[in-house]
Amino acid sequence: MPQLLGLGAMADLPVLIVGDVHGDLERLFSAIKPYPAEGWHTIFLGDLVDGGPFGVGALRYARDRPNSAALLGNHEVLMWAALRDRAERGGGVHAWLGAGGQPHDLEELARDGSLQAWLRRRPAMLMLEDRTLVQHCDSDELGTLIPQSESDPVRAINDEVCRLLAAGDTEPLITRMTSRGVFQRQPHRLQAWLRRTGARRVVHGHTPHRNREPEIYADGKAINFDGGMGRWGRPGAFRGGSPRGSVGPLPDQADDRPIDR
Numbered sequence: 001m002p003q004l005l006g007l008g009a010m011a012d013l014p015v016l017i018v019g020d021v022h023g024d025l026e027r028l029f030s031a032i033k034p035y036p037a038e039g040w041h042t043i044f045l046g047d048l049v050d051g052g053p054f055g056v057g058a059l060r061y062a063r064d065r066p067n068s069a070a071l072l073g074n075h076e077v078l079m080w081a082a083l084r085d086r087a088e089r090g091g092g093v094h095a096w097l098g099a100g101g102q103p104h105d106l107e108e109l110a111r112d113g114s115l116q117a118w119l120r121r122r123p124a125m126l127m128l129e130d131r132t133l134v135q136h137c138d139s140d141e142l143g144t145l146i147p148q149s150e151s152d153p154v155r156a157i158n159d160e161v162c163r164l165l166a167a168g169d170t171e172p173l174i175t176r177m178t179s180r181g182v183f184q185r186q187p188h189r190l191q192a193w194l195r196r197t198g199a200r201r202v203v204h205g206h207t208p209h210r211n212r213e214p215e216i217y218a219d220g221k222a223i224n225f226d227g228g229m230g231r232w233g234r235p236g237a238f239r240g241g242s243p244r245g246s247v248g249p250l251p252d253q254a255d256d257r258p259i260d261r
Ligand SMILES: [Mn+2]
Pocket: 047, 073, 074, 075, 136, 205, 206, 207
């Protein structure tokens, strides 16, 4: 059963993955209802905000749900840039509004210092005990933030993302996290990414699929949990998809071959 490295008691629980919510708290609640918090280790894939009306509510839910971890999505970074530029209504605000940002959510985040402190410490990726790598984007581009020689790329990327967020330097993150479809289009980059991180497979959100179950591809080496669940979503994106395409247990890994390094 897939488990998260180094989480003590939580490691005994099966893993529940929650893909992009985009402010649709109502659909999130109905999709997650069959999975009580005490029975699951829940991992939110990011993009909880923007599109729908309850982005900050979704952030607070992910923060407060027991036995949970929440990853950073590109929309959380866009919102972080909007918060930085809020006083002068600068470029970060315009970019975020264009991506579906909800002004009332920004006001709510601006009033909540402890939520801000939580948000800027979100990891970009996590490695589970079964060597499943969990991240928001279906791309390897965050890897360019750190040297190729780095021995623990997941930790180094998370450290660098944390440093950039604290410094308000969001552009390097936004450009890299907007990238999508890389693993689907360029399987050799997926292979190289798995080799570099020491992962057997990657679980991601970010690019809506239209299946009624999470989309398994590349011979099981990648699983997409963004089923376009949010009814509002990102402007122009597929929306209102099957909640079961976005929320469900992490499948056990059929393939137990050694890591191909
Ligand atoms: Mn995204």
